[in-house]
Amino acid sequence: MERTLSSDLQFNNPTAQPSSVVLRTLASLSLWQRRIASRHQLARLDARLLADAGISEAQRYEELSKPFWR
Template identity: 40%
Template structure:
C-alpha cells in the first residue's frame, strides 16, 4: 500500500461525517435551568453538612477546620473549592 492510497482512505472517511455526529445538540434553556438549580441544591446540602461536622470527623476526612469554616460560609452559587 502506498502513501497516496492511505491519504485517499482518510479523505473518503471524512465524506461520511454528518453535522449531527460532529456537534451534539445544545441543551434547552429549561434543561440548563434544572441542571443549575440541582447543582445549587447539592452545594447547599454539602456546605450544610460540612458546617455540622465536628473536628474529629474533619480530621479523619483530611479537612482543616479553617478550610471547612471558610467553605461552609460561601454562597451556594460559587463552586466548591479545595478542602485540603
C-alpha cells in the first residue's frame, strides 16, 4: 500500500512542526475563549464593582453586545 508524503508528515512524524494555519487557528480559538470568559465575568458584576472599575452600564452593554470573534 502506498502512502503519500504529506500524510506521512502530518500523522506519522512526531517531530513535524504544526503548520502556521494550525497555530493561527489555535491562537484564535484561545482568544475567543478568553473573550467569552471575560464577558461572562463582566455580566456578573454589580453596579458597585462596575463603578470601581470605571465602567459605565452603557460600556458594559456595548461590550456584552459584541460577538465573541470581535
